[in-house]
Amino acid sequence: MGGLSIKTLSLSHFRSHRSANLDFDGRPVALIGANGAGKTNLLEAVSLFSPGRGLRRASPDDFSKRPESIGWKLRTTVVGLGGDHELETWAEPGEARQVRVDGKAATQASLGRVIRILWLVPSMDRLWIEAAEGRRRFLDRMTLSFAPDHAELSLTYEKAMRDRNRLLKDQIVDPHWYTALESQMAEAGAQITQNRRAALARIARASTGDTAFPRATLALSEPDESDLLTALADGRRRDLAAGRTLAGPHRTDLAAVYTVKGVPADQCSTGEQKALLISLILANARALAEDIGHAPVLLLDEVAAHLDEDRRGALYDEIVSLGAQALMTGTEAELFRGLSGRGRLIRVSDAGGQSQISSQEDI
Known part of the structure; x- marks a missing residue:
């Protein structure tokens, strides 16, 4: 059973990311970096390809990178329901969020018919x-x-x-x-x-x-x-x-x-x-x-830090067994040792108040 998944993700002037481009292969992903590096911002970007206001429930203007505040744009290609799709969402300053599915204007609600995304964030504790x-x-x-x-x-x-x-x-x-x-x-x-x-x-x-x-x-x-x-x-x-x-x-x-x-x-x-x-x-x-017939995409923010080693291993085993693409954040690679050979590691760093993708590698 294959999972729904994000294949590519591009960000422009979104939160702390002036520009970022990531490629995924459907396996679980560990986003590693110091607090404030911009890891959760990447999860939030993915969450906006689901109906609603995203995992932080923010307004469109809040997503725009400061101090420029010139608007923002996200683009992704996904393995979705019915095949591959290209999704875009963006907002100009002071304007409502817009959505396109496969190049055509669409409603936010239509995103739920393309891909299913679940998340767990610390504020839900x-x-x-x-x-x-x-x-x-x-x-x-x-x-x-x-x-x-x-x-x-x-x-x-x-x-x-x-x-x-x-x-x-x-x-x-x-x-x-x-x-x-x-x-x-x-x-x-x-x-x-x-x-x-x-x-x-x-x-x-x-x-x-x-x-x-x-x-x-x-x-x-x-x-x-x-x-x-x-x-x-x-x-x-x-x-x-x-x-x-x-x-x-x-x-x-x-x-x-x-x-x-x-x-x-x-x-x-x-x-x-x-x-x-x-x-x-x-x-x-x-x-x-x-x-x-497909597992949803999972966004798990700082989930590993609250689990002991046995439960972390059990979580990773269940994600892999489901065939789910999970994007998880943490401050150190050691937290994801239980994924050995079954996932990818993406390092995110802060460079003078701007987030950068430092490297992408297999775990």
Whole structure:
């Protein structure tokens, strides 16, 4: 089973990289360099070939290299669904991000129909103890990997909800103003919830079997809103008082339990919480490999530094077994010794505030 993969990557005036060109061969890649050298910026560049705002959730202007701020551009060739594709994304100063697929203007959502990308970054380490918004984003990234149309549904729902919230803040009480918006929210919201539940069921089926990482049992924590249209209509008086919509899938939370111990994730140790996250990313990758016949691209930022040698080896073994291309970052090559003979090493260095690719070699 082959994996989806990045074949080439070109960056122009992106973050700390004025110009960079990289070639990949589908194997796992270790990006090595000192903190601040620009390793994570390369992962972020790849993440922008997936729908959304990338692994840092930044705005287009934030990607532009300082102090020039003349805009930025990324180009990649990928082994994607249906064959090879050329993808481009860029933004001029103050403008929205643009996308081209095989030379034709496209939407961000269309990227999910070409290639599937999953990521795990240090900011997600607090996922189980932070506010519910972060867990919803994590849930929707998983869901999007199975259902590329999930992004468009979410945009439809959020736009209708913003318009409804504007009416609420303006204290509009005439029901005719709400009817169409609430119908849009109910239709999109029902599909969003259905997609989320299907994704969790798929993750659960892929979480069985022997693994070095603990299994997490996931569940949605949501109010009983089987008829969202009625809930929205009945809740207008309450929502008018609050000035915002208080019912719908934007209020859903994701709960996780360390399966073997029966302990909620937010009560687990820091190390256990990290291991549960890795387990979920790997389960997501296994499920996709089974469903679409190709493993997704994995972006794993500083993941090796938090694992002992045995677990690092187990992670690399599972990535290779999946046939997945994983781009991983670390400060030293020793962290990736367990990949010996099965991956590539790319050294990234800082030269006066500008990132450079120092060398590319086999591990």
